[in-house]
Every structure is written in C-alpha cells, then in structure tokens.
Amino acid sequence: MEAAAVASSGCGLRCSLYPVPNQHRRGARLGLAAKRQQRCAVACGRLLLRPNARVYTAASASASAVIDSGAGDSGVRRKRLAVFVSGGGSNFRSIHEAALGGKVNGDVVALVTDKPGCGGAEYAMCNGIPVVVFTKSKSAPEGVSTDELLNVLRDLKVDFILLAGYLKLIPGELVKAFPRSMLNIHPSLLPAFGGKGYYGLKVHKAVIASGARYSGPTVHFVDEQFDTGKTLAQRVVPVLANDTPEQLAARVLHEEHQVYVEAVAALCEDRIVWRDDGVPLIRSQTNPNAYT
Numbered sequence: 001m002e003a004a005a006v007a008s009s010g011c012g013l014r015c016s017l018y019p020v021p022n023q024h025r026r027g028a029r030l031g032l033a034a035k036r037q038q039r040c041a042v043a044c045g046r047l048l049l050r051p052n053a054r055v056y057t058a059a060s061a062s063a064s065a066v067i068d069s070g071a072g073d074s075g076v077r078r079k080r081l082a083v084f085v086s087g088g089g090s091n092f093r094s095i096h097e098a099a100l101g102g103k104v105n106g107d108v109v110a111l112v113t114d115k116p117g118c119g120g121a122e123y124a125m126c127n128g129i130p131v132v133v134f135t136k137s138k139s140a141p142e143g144v145s146t147d148e149l150l151n152v153l154r155d156l157k158v159d160f161i162l163l164a165g166y167l168k169l170i171p172g173e174l175v176k177a178f179p180r181s182m183l184n185i186h187p188s189l190l191p192a193f194g195g196k197g198y199y200g201l202k203v204h205k206a207v208i209a210s211g212a213r214y215s216g217p218t219v220h221f222v223d224e225q226f227d228t229g230k231t232l233a234q235r236v237v238p239v240l241a242n243d244t245p246e247q248l249a250a251r252v253l254h255e256e257h258q259v260y261v262e263a264v265a266a267l268c269e270d271r272i273v274w275r276d277d278g279v280p281l282i283r284s285q286t287n288p289n290a291y292t
C-alpha cells in the first residue's frame with residue numbers, strides 16, 4: 001500500500017509527505033526521508049498502514065531524519081524517547097513540551113498506543129510524531145507484534161521508553177530489551193493501590209475509600225509485573241475530607257506533570273545513580289553531592 005494519499009488528521013492539520021520541522025533538533029538533519037520499508041503500523045489521521053507497507057509518510061520521514069542528534073551544551077547526548085499512551089495523553093504532552101522547550105535533553109520520536117483513536121495519538125499526529133499501534137487486536141487489526149515493535153524501536157534508535165497512562169502489561173521481552181530504561185507513572189504512592197485493576201479513577205476511588213489522608217504520583221522503573229519496579233520519584237498531595245475521585249485525580253495529575261518531567265530530565269541527563277541495594281536515586285542538577 002503506497003501512502004501517497006494524504007489523510008486528514010482530524011486536528012485541522014494535514015499529514016504531508018515531508019518531515020515536520022517541529023521537533024527540537026540540535027543535530028544535523030540527515031534527510032534520509034526517502035521511501036523506506038515500513039516495519040510498523042503508522043497511523044496518520046484515519047489512514048492506518050499495515051506492517052510491511054512501503055510508505056513515505058510525514059511520520060516515518062520525520063523520525064528517520066533525526067538519526068544523530070549529538071550532544072547538547074551539557075556534553076550529554078540527546079536521548080530518543082518513545083512514549084506509550086492509552087488515553088488523553090496529558091503526561092505525554094507535558095513531556096513533549098518540556099523536550100521542545102529544552103527542559104528535557106531528549107526528543108519524542110514515537111508514540112506507541114493500543115488505542116489508535118485516543119487523545120494521545122491525535123496529539124502525536126498533530127505534532128508530526130510517528131504513531132505505532134501495539135499490539136494487534138480485534139479493535140486494532142493494524143497493530144504490530146512485540147517483535148515488530150522491537151524492530152521499530154531499534155530502527156528509531158530509541159534510548160528510553162516512557163509509559164504515560166498506558167493500560168496494558170508490557171511483555172517481558174520488551175522489558176528485557178530496555179533494562180533500566182523504561183519508566184511508568186502511577187497515580188498513587190506505590191506500593192499502595194497498585195497492581196492489576198488499579199488504573200485511572202479506580203485508584204483514586206480506592207484511596208478515598210481507604211481513608212488515606214495522603215496520596216500522590218509515583219514514577220518507577222518498569223519490570224515484568226504491574227507497578228512493582230523500583231521507585232524513582234514521588235510527590236505527596238492531601239486527600240481532602242470531601243474529595244470526589246475526580247477532584248483527587250486532578251490534584252494528583254497536576255503533580256504528575258511536574259514529577260514525570262523532572263524524572264525524565266534526570267534520565268536524559270544521565271543523572272540516575274543506582275544505589276548498591278538496587279534503589280535508583282536522582283542526582284541534583286545543581287549540587288552533584290545531593291540525591292533524592
């Protein structure tokens with residue numbers, strides 16, 4: 001299937017056949033865009049391309065144009081990020097904006113989703129970020145397998161994976177392929193209120209029902225199970241006497257946007273230090289002897 005067609009992306013923009021110059025790029029643009037063998041299912045508006053389709057899209061061109069982004073002022077190489085999203089994607093957006101604004105020493109080079117119609121995927125398409133549908137399902141037959149996804153991530157030279165409201169279990173093969181390189185954000189103070197069944201508003205309902213007086217987001221490394229990887233950062237918010245789950249969710253989400261960007265900034269500046277007992281710490285940007 002040739003993607004010479006141009007799809008309306010539903011966001012007022014149209015996907016073109018050229019790289020979209022809205023990523024924060026410090027390195028040379030190599031202009032490798034040309035026709036390439038497409039390994040992934042790229043969603044461009046309503047046009048969903050199957051694996052192995054020979055395509056020439058804004059998304060693939062845009063991604064392949066940033067092969068070597070080089071080192072920034074800090075001397076630390078700019079990192080390449082894949083963000084996994086199932087929903088609205090506000091954490092994804094805050095990370096993308098932080099990358100564009102220079103707060104994060106990295107570029108979002110792919111959005112991976114199990115829900116091609118979600119807000120996060122729409123935002124990616126509107127911003128020239130390739131969308132990969134993972135995994136294949138009845139509702140997303142254009143999805144890729146784990147092996148195909150691994151190939152795409154290697155192709156895109158992804159350094160780090162960031163789960164941001166992604167609701168499916170990450171298979172062991174993928175976890176193993178990105179050791180100490182995959183983060184998740186969870187909307188409670190883990191290990192409380194985590195694991196299968198705890199996602200979105202269900203978490204906040206359970207927190208309120210428990211009578212806990214404090215909650216807040218946890219950023220953690222991803223292991224093979226839901227929410228059991230090592231904690232990297234947390235923020236605390238009060239649970240108020242008359243809170244609804246929606247009110248608590250909004251208070252926690254506000255903190256998520258700050259703490260995830262700070263954690264990703266540290267990751268991309270190589271400021272994560274692993275203590276001998278396996279606990280990851282963040283080295284302060286301003287004081288190299290201070291850790292949180």
Ligand SMILES: Nc1nc2c(c(=O)[nH]1)N[C@@H](CN(C=O)c1ccc(C(=O)N[C@@H](CCC(=O)O)C(=O)O)cc1)CN2
Nearest residue numbers: 166167168169170186195196197199223224225226227
């Ligand atoms: N290998 C890992 N995969 C994922 C992790 C992880 O830590 N290790 N974190 C989750 C995110 N997560 C909370 O942070 C989470 C998401 C979803 C669920 C859950 O119970 N999901 C339901 C399906 C919901 C849906 O599709 O609508 C289910 O699996 O039955 C629990 C925790 C991301 N993946």
Ligand SMILES: NCC(=O)N[C@@H]1O[C@H](COP(=O)([O-])[O-])[C@@H](O)[C@H]1O
Nearest residue numbers: 087088089090091165186187199200
């Ligand atoms: N267990 C995973 C989980 O519950 N994740 C939560 O889903 C929301 C996604 O919002 P967003 O799509 O606006 O970033 C966030 O609150 C995130 O912590």
